[in-house]
Amino acid sequence: ISMLSLWLRRVTRSAVLSSLLLSCSDVMASGLQVSPISLSLQARESASGLTLSNSSDEAINAQVRVYQWSQNEKGDQLTPSRGLLASPPMIKLNPNDKQLVRIIRAKAPPQGVAAVEDSYRIFVNELPIRSAKQKSGLQFAMSYSLPVFVQPAGVNKTEPKLQWRCSLQPDGEQMTLQVSNSGNGHAKLIGLSIVDDAGNSVNIHQGLLGYVLPNATMSWTLKIPPSALPTGTTTGKFKVSINGIQTIQNVTLENSTR
Numbered sequence: 001i002s003m004l005s006l007w008l009r010r011v012t013r014s015a016v017l018s019s020l021l022l023s024c025s026d027v028m029a030s031g032l033q034v035s036p037i038s039l040s041l042q043a044r045e046s047a048s049g050l051t052l053s054n055s056s057d058e059a060i061n062a063q064v065r066v067y068q069w070s071q072n073e074k075g076d077q078l079t080p081s082r083g084l085l086a087s088p089p090m091i092k093l094n095p096n097d098k099q100l101v102r103i104i105r106a107k108a109p110p111q112g113v114a115a116v117e118d119s120y121r122i123f124v125n126e127l128p129i130r131s132a133k134q135k136s137g138l139q140f141a142m143s144y145s146l147p148v149f150v151q152p153a154g155v156n157k158t159e160p161k162l163q164w165r166c167s168l169q170p171d172g173e174q175m176t177l178q179v180s181n182s183g184n185g186h187a188k189l190i191g192l193s194i195v196d197d198a199g200n201s202v203n204i205h206q207g208l209l210g211y212v213l214p215n216a217t218m219s220w221t222l223k224i225p226p227s228a229l230p231t232g233t234t235t236g237k238f239k240v241s242i243n244g245i246q247t248i249q250n251v252t253l254e255n256s257t258r
Contacts, residue, residue: 031056032093032126032142039122039146043109043153050101050146052124054093061127062091064101069119069147071216083107084120084148105150115152116184116214122146147211149186158185160212164238167254168224175224180217187212190241194228195248201239202228209240 031054039048054060068081085104093099103122110118126141151158161183166175181187189209193201204222212218236251 031058031095032060032062032124034124034144034146037144037146039103039148041103041105041109041148041150043151043155045105047102047104048148049103050122050124051098052091052093052101053098054095057095059092059094059129061129062093063123063125063127064089064091065123065125066103066148067121067123069121069213071211071213071218073217075218078121081120083118084122084150086122103148108153109150110152111154112152115155117152117158117186118150119186119213120148120150122148147186152184155184158214159183160185160187160214160242162187162212162242162249164249164251165254166236166251169221173223174221176219176221178217178219179212181212181214184214186214186243188243190244191239192222193239194224195237195239204228204238 033053033055035051035053039050041048050064052062052064064086066081066084066086067078068083070077070079083106085106087102087104088099091099091101110116122145124144124146126143128141149158160181163180163182165178165180168175177192179187179189188211190207191203192205192209193203195201202225204224205220209220210218234253236253238249238251240247240249
């Protein structure tokens with residue numbers, strides 16, 4: 001089982017358990033908080049930091065781990081890495097305590113005219129402590145996955161360059177969206193709508209769709225209203241937020257006639 005699969009299971013489980021907090025009075029809520037939720041290190045910077053805090057009335061332990069983040073035809077890939085170091089990697093937080101965790105760059109930044117940003121994921125996991133005060137009830141441990149990007153040397157700005165393609169599935173109710181990134185920076189995609197010739201948009205996906213790292217291609221299969229994709233044409237337009245900026249993207253349509 002890949003680290004990504006384990007992470008997705010933990011995130012899903014945490015989301016379900018979080019919803020139970022609204023209805024179960026005997027649930028023991030976690031107090032672990034992490035800020036900020038992403039980091040970007042310039043080539044000249046040797047370190048950055050995360051603040052871990054405990055808002056509960058019980059002591060908690062936390063572990064910080066770093067993984068190199070890449071993407072291939074199977075999706076996100078995470079491998080243990082010492083390109084970044086977390087100091088300290090293990091933390092005990094008393095009630096209402098805060099702790100700065102330094103994220104230290106342990107190798108030179110990417111260099112060269114074709115250099116692209118380095119990508120990492122930092123996992124911050126709460127390690128439950130059973131205490132004499134602890135009551136019976138549902139308990140769970142928080143888990144955070146935070147993206148970290150290290151900028152290449154000699155580059156004033158990193159940015160993605162995206163190519164979009166989509167094709168309708170045989171059932172006519174789903175489409176496969178493929179996004180390739182030939183730029184030197186990542187793309188964070190939020191929200192996705194198809195825009196027709198009149199400028200009207202049909203929402204396809206709300207919230208975070210995902211990331212596309214430099215020199216990578218990612219694919220998603222999405223449900224789509226039968227009338228959303230245009231017919232008799234090989235191009236279309238999508239509205240999507242890229243790194244926080246709302247954009248209109250030209251998309252190549254494959255198998256677009258029905």
